[in-house]
Amino acid sequence: MFGETTAYSSFSVDDLDAARDFYGDRLGLTVEETGGGDMRMLFLTLPGGARVFVYPKENHTPASFTVLNFEVDDIDRAVDDLVARGATFERYPDFDADDKGVLRGDGEGGPAGIAWFTDPAGNVIAVMQAR
Structure with missing residues (x-):
């Protein structure tokens, strides 16, 4: 259809x-x-x-989930570049992220690393490095 x-x-x-x-x-x-x-x-x-x-949306509430995911070749370079552009990376209590805010993969599938930041409206965006 x-x-x-x-x-x-x-x-x-x-x-x-x-x-x-x-x-x-x-x-x-x-x-x-x-x-x-x-x-x-x-x-x-x-x-x-x-x-x-x-x-x-006048009564906008930020999404409680990731609205965009950007796959990058080098998570550290992407995070450094975004920080230089004013991004602040989120830290979530259930995830053991490093000092940059990157949750590193454990080798068992999933991305090699992922980090989250928000847009000016509070919507969550992720950058992730595939394996």
């Missing part, structure tokens, strides 16, 4: 201008603004061409 349609994920933010600057300037994604007035929205183009719809 949907095999030949266009589909995309979406999430909300509380400040569309801050989101546009964050995703475009800090993360380097292609950001397209569409609509006008109360109907302004963003489309983020991810590596590989997939798109994500970002919309403003």
Whole structure:
């Protein structure tokens, strides 16, 4: 039924201008603004061409899960670069992350390392290094 349609994920933010600057300037994604007035929205183009719809929501509550995952070749370099761009990495009590905020894989599947940070609206984003 949907095999030949266009589909995309979406999430909300509380400040569309801050989101546009964050995703475009800090993360380097292609950001397209569409609509006008109360109907302004963003489309983020991810590596590989997939798109994500970002919309403003007056009573926005940050997602309690990871909304975007970026796979990187070198988790340490990615974390250092993001910190230099102003990102602060989250520390979760159930995970034993290192000083950089990276949860290192134990060799039993899963990523070699993963770290989480948030966008200006508090939505969680991850960078992860595959094995």
